[in-house]
Amino acid sequence: MSLIITDDCINCDVCEPECPNAAISQGEEIYVINPNLCTECVGHYDEPQCQQVCPVDCIPLDENNVESKEQLLAKYKALTGKA
Template identity: 60%
Template sequence: MALKITDECICCDVCVLECPNDAISLGEEIYEIDPDRCTECVGHYETSQCVEVCPVDAIIPDPDIREDRENLQRKYLRLQQE
C-alpha cells in the first residue's frame, strides 16, 4: 500500500527530511506524498522512515493505492535510474 498524510499533520517538516525518494512535499495545507515516488522506503530501509519519525502519527497506509513489496522494489529501481 502507498502511504498518505492525514489532516493530523502539523507541518513539522520531519518527514520531508527523512524521505530518501523526495516523495513528500508541502500541499495547500499539509504535506502530501507523491505515490509515484513513494516506495515506503523499500530499497533504502526496513521500515517507512516518515512513519517512524512522525510525532503525531499522521502517516497511514492509503487504502486506495495498493502495492506489494515487489512493485515497490520495481519503483525503487526505476527511481534509481532517474
C-alpha cells in the first residue's frame, strides 16, 4: 500500500527530497503523497525514506490504498522502466 501524510505534518520539508519517485509534493496545507507514484521505496530502498526522516512520525500506511509488495514492485518497474 502507499503511504499517507497525516494532519500532524509540520511542513518541515525533509520528506519531499527523499522520495525517489517524486510522489511527495506540497499540498494546500501540508505535504501530500500521490498514491499512483508511491512504492514505499520498494525497488529503491529497504524502507520508506520519508518515514525514516520524518521528525513527527506522521507518515503511516494508507489503508485506502492497499497494495502487496509484488504490486509495489510492479509499479516501481513501470515508473522506472526497469525490468
